Amino acid sequence: MSEIKEIIMHSDKIHTDEYLVNMGPQHPSTHGVLRLLVRLEGEIVHNIQPHVGYIHSGIEKMCEAISYPQVIHLTDRMDYLSAHMNNEAVALCIENALQVEVPERVKYIRTIMDELSRLASHQLWWCVMGMDLGALTTFFYGLRDREHILDIFEETCGARMTLNYSVPGGVMFDIHPNFQKRVKDFIKEFRKKLPEYDELLTGNVIFQERTKNIGYLSLEDAIAWGVTGPSGRGSGFSCDVRKHQPYSAYPLVQFEEKLDTKGDTFTRYRLRIEEMHESLHIIEQLIDNIPEGDFAVKMKGVVKLPEGEFYQRVETARGEFGVYIVSDGKKNPYRVKFRSPGFSNLFALNKMAAGHKIADLVAIMSTLDLVIPDIDR
Amino acid sequence: MTNEELQAYLAGEFSNAEVKQGKQYIEMLVRAADLHETAVQLKMAPVLSFDYLFCLSGVDYPDTMQVVYHLESVTHRHIVVLKVNTADRVDPLLDSVSDVWQTAKYHEREVYDLLGVKFNNHKDLRRLFLDDTWGFPLRKDYKDEVRIVER
Amino acid sequence: MGFNIYDFSGMTHNMHLWFSERMSPTATTIVEWTIIGVSYMLFVALFGLFLVYAERKVCAAFQQRLGPTRVGFWGLLQTIADFIKLLMKELIMPKSADRFLYNLAPFIVMIATFLAMAVLPFAKGLQTLDFDIGIFYVTAVSSVGVIGILLAGWSSNNKYSLIGAMRSGAQILSYELSVSLSLVTIIILAGSMQLSVIVESQRDSWFLFKGHIPSLIAFVIFLIAGTAETNRGPFDLAEAESELTAGFHTEYSGIKFAFFFLAEYINMFIVSAMAVTVFLGGWMPLHFGSFESFNVVMDFIPPLVWFFMKVLGVIFLIMWFKWTFPRLRVDQILTLEWKYLLPINLINIILMSLVVLTKFHL
Numbered sequence: 001m002s003e004i005k006e007i008i009m010h011s012d013k014i015h016t017d018e019y020l021v022n023m024g025p026q027h028p029s030t031h032g033v034l035r036l037l038v039r040l041e042g043e044i045v046h047n048i049q050p051h052v053g054y055i056h057s058g059i060e061k062m063c064e065a066i067s068y069p070q071v072i073h074l075t076d077r078m079d080y081l082s083a084h085m086n087n088e089a090v091a092l093c094i095e096n097a098l099q100v101e102v103p104e105r106v107k108y109i110r111t112i113m114d115e116l117s118r119l120a121s122h123q124l125w126w127c128v129m130g131m132d133l134g135a136l137t138t139f140f141y142g143l144r145d146r147e148h149i150l151d152i153f154e155e156t157c158g159a160r161m162t163l164n165y166s167v168p169g170g171v172m173f174d175i176h177p178n179f180q181k182r183v184k185d186f187i188k189e190f191r192k193k194l195p196e197y198d199e200l201l202t203g204n205v206i207f208q209e210r211t212k213n214i215g216y217l218s219l220e221d222a223i224a225w226g227v228t229g230p231s232g233r234g235s236g237f238s239c240d241v242r243k244h245q246p247y248s249a250y251p252l253v254q255f256e257e258k259l260d261t262k263g264d265t266f267t268r269y270r271l272r273i274e275e276m277h278e279s280l281h282i283i284e285q286l287i288d289n290i291p292e293g294d295f296a297v298k299m300k301g302v303v304k305l306p307e308g309e310f311y312q313r314v315e316t317a318r319g320e321f322g323v324y325i326v327s328d329g330k331k332n333p334y335r336v337k338f339r340s341p342g343f344s345n346l347f348a349l350n351k352m353a354a355g356h357k358i359a360d361l362v363a364i365m366s367t368l369d370l371v372i373p374d375i376d377r
Numbered sequence: 378m379t380n381e382e383l384q385a386y387l388a389g390e391f392s393n394a395e396v397k398q399g400k401q402y403i404e405m406l407v408r409a410a411d412l413h414e415t416a417v418q419l420k421m422a423p424v425l426s427f428d429y430l431f432c433l434s435g436v437d438y439p440d441t442m443q444v445v446y447h448l449e450s451v452t453h454r455h456i457v458v459l460k461v462n463t464a465d466r467v468d469p470l471l472d473s474v475s476d477v478w479q480t481a482k483y484h485e486r487e488v489y490d491l492l493g494v495k496f497n498n499h500k501d502l503r504r505l506f507l508d509d510t511w512g513f514p515l516r517k518d519y520k521d522e523v524r525i526v527e528r
Numbered sequence: 529m530g531f532n533i534y535d536f537s538g539m540t541h542n543m544h545l546w547f548s549e550r551m552s553p554t555a556t557t558i559v560e561w562t563i564i565g566v567s568y569m570l571f572v573a574l575f576g577l578f579l580v581y582a583e584r585k586v587c588a589a590f591q592q593r594l595g596p597t598r599v600g601f602w603g604l605l606q607t608i609a610d611f612i613k614l615l616m617k618e619l620i621m622p623k624s625a626d627r628f629l630y631n632l633a634p635f636i637v638m639i640a641t642f643l644a645m646a647v648l649p650f651a652k653g654l655q656t657l658d659f660d661i662g663i664f665y666v667t668a669v670s671s672v673g674v675i676g677i678l679l680a681g682w683s684s685n686n687k688y689s690l691i692g693a694m695r696s697g698a699q700i701l702s703y704e705l706s707v708s709l710s711l712v713t714i715i716i717l718a719g720s721m722q723l724s725v726i727v728e729s730q731r732d733s734w735f736l737f738k739g740h741i742p743s744l745i746a747f748v749i750f751l752i753a754g755t756a757e758t759n760r761g762p763f764d765l766a767e768a769e770s771e772l773t774a775g776f777h778t779e780y781s782g783i784k785f786a787f788f789f790l791a792e793y794i795n796m797f798i799v800s801a802m803a804v805t806v807f808l809g810g811w812m813p814l815h816f817g818s819f820e821s822f823n824v825v826m827d828f829i830p831p832l833v834w835f836f837m838k839v840l841g842v843i844f845l846i847m848w849f850k851w852t853f854p855r856l857r858v859d860q861i862l863t864l865e866w867k868y869l870l871p872i873n874l875i876n877i878i879l880m881s882l883v884v885l886t887k888f889h890l
Contacts, residue, residue: 021687021688029770029771043691043858053506053507056506058514060491060515061515096401134764134853134855135852135854135855139591140593144592200852204853206853207854209856209857209860210855210857221479223428223429223451224480225479225480226430237451238451309399309458310400310401311401311432311447322431324432335437335515337432337434339431339434343483344483347480347483348480357857357858358691358771359771360857362770376506
């Protein structure tokens with residue numbers, strides 16, 4: 001008895017060992033080949049050290065050897081879920097550098113495709129979020145709706161994921177005659193399906209218990225770590241490039257930048273769901289008013305950028321994507337740097353998840369919506 | 378503050394720096410020795426408050442190694458591009474700004490990994506993507522006979 | 529050897545006599561044991577495979593897809609094909625695993641499952657062991673399984689397995705309480721722990737209806753705690769695949785993995801069978817007090833059919849949990865047990881005692 005008393009009295013001196021667990025490179029919830037070196041005490045996460053580079057493909061190096069239009073084709077291999085936004089970023093950057101004014105029609109088409117990509121990306125994120133939390137059924141609900149968007153993509157440009165649709169000066173082909181009808185059908189259909197998402201996951205008591213007040217990220221931290229996209233906006237960081245430096249047809253449409261200051265996992269989740277509603281709203285404003293005209297301006301056979309530096313920011317589904325091109329006037333870029341949203345978002349993970357349980361780490365990682373090739377490039 | 382005012386203000390405030398209007402943003406070239414001090418001022422001065430580092434890239438120019446910081450102020454919404462050069466190609470060394478903007482910690486690791494620019498006072502300067510034995514692939518003099526085919 | 533689908537006691541008795549006439553008592557016992565053993569093994573294998581198939585079909589229905597359709601009619605042979613695949617797979621053991629314990633663990637889990645099945649009354653007279661402490665026995669042996677899980681996690685020498693095993697240990701030990709206490713509620717009502725007696729006393733009305741609200745509460749708690757005890761549904765923390773890859777059986781492959789897999793499904797069957805026996809009248813048909821003609825029609829359906837219909841109903845409910853709920857976190861799972869289920873259970877026992885004392889029950 002006295003022994004037990006002693007143990008209880010000196011319980012602060014009982015030393016439990018921390019241990020290291022390698023989550024990944026092959027782990028179901030890292031969604032790719034990401035390795036997190038997690039320092040655990042029992043179930044509690046003390047420290048997370050991300051190790052990246054398992055699918056580093058040297059895209060920035062490759063860009064230096066290829067021509068500008070070819071750079072676009074590499075960009076959709078980075079964040080394959082917002083491929084069109086990445087394509088558009090490079091196309092816009094080249095157009096800005098050459099001071100080419102693209103036709104209104106192109107702007108409309110690009111913006112609609114942007115928002116469709118964003119929807120498709122958020123749908124996939126939603127299914128995976130549910131799956132990470134153990135609700136496997138969400139996966140099929142999300143993919144069911146995503147399929148419609150991918151079909152529209154396929155009809156428009158022949159590809160489902162790696163679109164390559166934007167080219168310098170416009171888009172590669174004109175939209176399919178069916179495009180408007182199919183998009184409108186999809187919006188009508190998806191407006192009915194979105195409440196199902198709330199019924200299945202958002203309203204679930206277990207889900208709310210699992211996500212509320214978990215993974216708090218303060219506004220200061222969000223800015224300091226450069227956490228953008230819905231993840232940053234969940235902390236109140238107004239970082240929507242579509243609002244602050246509008247491009248394509250975004251100046252023409254009405255939409256809200258969804259912001260919240262709670263900064264927990266549930267808020268980040270909720271903002272993405274709300275963003276889906278906003279995306280539908282944006283597409284609705286544009287789809288009936290696509291102006292007639294050319295789908296691309298005639299560009300020279302060899303695109304050469306004037307000497308200098310050019311930067312273009314766009315808002316992808318994950319956050320702010322930037323292209324930094326340094327040109328020396330030749331036909332291939334001198335240096336290309338991609339500022340990928342996932343890269344900055346990932347490294348704020350330690351800030352959010354330290355002190356929580358392993359299960360929370362998985363939930364927090366889900367709400368960051370990481371795409372690993374986007375981080376590794 | 379309008380763009381011109383900002384440019385004038387920056388030129389006045391940082392006399393050692395070269396401030397000019399670039400193609401898109403105001404560009405500011407500082408000496409390597411002033412980098413950290415300038416970074417702190419850019420972030421802390423209330424009229425500037427460049428608190429959001431949205432891009433950090435390294436560029437290997439023929440005669441210098443350059444590190445480029447794209448900064449934005451969340452409150453004022455103005456943007457400045459901070460540049461710093463180092464002529465030393467063998468052992469390029471700059472001050473780290475990871476204590477000013479946390480996100481720089483990993484961006485600097487990336488620059489170190491791909492260009493070999495080292496950063497003073499960086500807590501954890503290791504390679505990020507590549508193997509320790511790898512060269513610095515984004516340098517223009519990088520040679521890889523196996524993987525890069527010269528045409 | 530008369531065969532009566534409504535009462536198997538005559539058949540088993542005749543069989544015993546038939547063997548005794550022809551053999552020495554020892555040989556009779558051995559032959560009878562063998563028959564029982566073989567039939568249980570066949571049952572576990574076949575019913576386990578069927579449950580896996582059912583789970584896949586049910587899950588497919590929840591997820592708006594078809595499930596297996598290719599192998600055999602409606603994909604009926606799919607699980608058998610899977611089982612053959614598992615049988616032929618290489619058994620891989622981690623280099624630094626504790627060989628003895630690693631090999632032992634799946635058997636302990638399997639043995640615990642078989643032990644618990646011994647007392648289940650499938651139909652009148654179709655029960656291997658009829659203890660007077662039947663319920664006590666089931667709760668006792670079903671917690672032996674956790675030793676197998678702990679051993680599996682420990683001996684695999686894998687941190688994920690260890691975390692999974694520890695979670696499983698904490699979870700099963702706590703939910704054991706709720707399972708037992710909700711059963712105690714019914715024991716108070718039934719006045720016996722013998723399963724055959726419990727079934728027999730539900731002849732006119734099932735305990736779920738007999739005990740009014742207290743037994744309803746006990747039933748709900750039993751279902752929740754039972755699901756947790758089988759490591760299923762929203763309580764599958766021990767093998768949470770998005771966190772721990774596969775938890776305690778991460779390192780197992782081939783037939784040893786199949787043992788864990790099969791044991792999980794058979795445990796689900798046992799929990800459902802206990803729920804049916806204790807709350808839903810076991811193999812007793814559904815009777816309504818004065819509807820004589822209705823009761824006669826219900827009596828016409830054989831007890832075995834009744835039993836399996838009810839069991840499959842409860843199993844469907846447990847599957848429903850799994851395919852709609854997200855997983856709980858480990859601290860939430862313990863909070864649920866110790867802060868909610870346990871106090872409710874204790875109050876419920878008092879309520880039930882009052883009901884029994886005041887002879888309020890039907």
